Each structure stands twice: as structure tokens, then as C-alpha cells.
Amino acid sequence: MTARLYSNENFPLPVVEALRRLGHDVLTTHDTGKSNAGVPDEEVLRYAAENGRAVLTHNRQDFIRLHRQNPGHAGIIVCTDNPDFPALAARVHAELQKFDSLAGQLVRVNRGA
Numbered sequence: 001m002t003a004r005l006y007s008n009e010n011f012p013l014p015v016v017e018a019l020r021r022l023g024h025d026v027l028t029t030h031d032t033g034k035s036n037a038g039v040p041d042e043e044v045l046r047y048a049a050e051n052g053r054a055v056l057t058h059n060r061q062d063f064i065r066l067h068r069q070n071p072g073h074a075g076i077i078v079c080t081d082n083p084d085f086p087a088l089a090a091r092v093h094a095e096l097q098k099f100d101s102l103a104g105q106l107v108r109v110n111r112g113a
Contacts (some may be wrong), residue, residue, distance in 0.1 A: 003096050005077070006048040008057035011037045016056075018089030024096070027053060031091025039065060049073045054102040056092070067106040079109040 002023045007016050009029040016026045022047025029035040032047070039047075047053045059065050059087045063076045075094070082088040092107050099105060 001096050001099055003102060004051075004053045005051050005056045006044070006051065006053035008041075008055060009039075011056050011079075012085055012088075014085040015089045015092070017088055019056075019092060022089065022093045024093070025053075026050075026056070035081055045070075045073055045076070052106075054105075054107075060108075064106065071104045071106075073104065075105045075107065077102075077107040077109060080111040081113060082111045 002025065005019065005024055007026055007028045011045070013028070016028055019026050021074050022025045029039070041059065045063070050099055052074050054077055055063060056077045056079070058079055058081055060078040060080070063078050067073070067076050077092060079088060079092065095107050095109050
């Protein structure tokens with residue numbers, strides 16, 4: 001599956017670029033003029049949902065909470081921190097292949113061993 005994603009401002013650009021090379025449509029907060037603006041997580045999720053994009057973030061705790069409060073979103077992908085950017089992109093890509101749709105899904109991508 002190729003996914004429409006919206007990366008939160010804490011998500012590494014090299015991973016975004018790698019996901020784009022893998023065919024995913026990834027929009028960043030910088031692309032939308034919202035980086036370094038202190039946009040609340042609820043608004044990030046709302047913006048992504050309104051634009052049919054799943055949120056891609058390292059902010060696991062807050063976005064897992066938001067998923068539990070309101071599962072009617074376009075998807076949330078929470079990742080553990082991994083300085084090996086190509087490996088993180090590969091893990092995200094592999095997880096995305098398990099879904100036909102990300103709507104309402106909470107996808108957890110862990111660093112692994």
C-alpha cells in the first residue's frame with residue numbers, strides 16, 4: 001500500500017525523504033507552514049484527518065491517548081526513536097504493507113533489536 005502521511009514536526013526529514021522514495025505521499029508540517037508554531041497535537045490530528053492523511057510521529061504517548069479518545073481519524077503511526085533512519089523508513093514501509101486502509105488505525109513501529 002502507498003500511504004498519504006502527515007509527519008509531525010518532531011519526525012526526522014531523512015525518514016520522510018526515504019518514505020517518499022518508497023512511493024508514499026508524505027506532507028510535513030514544514031510543507032504546510034506549521035513547523036515551529038507550537039500546534040497542539042489535537043490540531044495536528046484534525047488537520048491530517050481533514051486531508052485524508054495518517055499522522056507520522058515519535059510523540060507516542062500523546063497520539064496513543066488521542067487515538068483512544070477519538071478513533072475516527074485517518075490513521076496514526078507512532079514510532080520509537082531510531083537514529084538509523086533508513087531502518088526506520090523500512091520498518092514504517094513494511095508496517096504500511098499490512099493495511100488496505102489506515103482509517104481509524106493506530107500503527108506502532110518499534111525500533112526492534
